[in-house]
Amino acid sequence: MGGAGDLSSNEAALRLAQSFPGLFATVGMHPHDAKDVGGEEWAKLRALMQEPRVVAVGETGLDFYYEHSPRQTQMELFSSFIGMARQTALPLVVHNRESDREVAEILRGEGKGSVGGVIHCFTGDYESAREFLDLGFFLSFSGIITFKNAAGLREVVRRLPLDRILIETDAPYLAPVPHRGKRNEPAFVRFVAEAVAAARGIALEEVAEATSRNAERLFRI
């Protein structure tokens, strides 16, 4: 999976996905950069979203923690991406930080037209997890669940249905324990899987199988 920052990283991810059989791309724009998306950028993004090997629209969403772009601008771009997801029938990869209520509200507003997707790098509480599950979303957990202070998040992952959980690295940041603080790599997803297995008291293989199956279901790959 190749993710999305600015336009050139969208294009680079797509080129990789189109060159290597096992790779797929998503096309989106981080909410941090919402303020930089004008008409011209949006036209390019729209074209990229319709390319082969693109399996999702995202990242998109809201980040009210850093608020690098004005909230209203973030919400408008998020809505535009949701519209494109509907039009292309692709799932959404949603970024959400300190904006649980607004993200849920916007997604709920989609009602029956909703294409679903995944709330990536989920760090919320059980109630907010339930709400996203009810909206038809998967929840993806990153290296954060391996952190010492993340007992609450491990409790959330313990209580969720296994068929709605994904795991990710969100590299190059958020390296899991025992690599915390270093550069993160996709291979470290193993430590995330181990933390999920430990939290649920099940075998690592079971987590690996279930989350692979879930990813295939979500991205239809």
Ligand SMILES: [Zn+2]
């Ligand atoms: Zn994100």
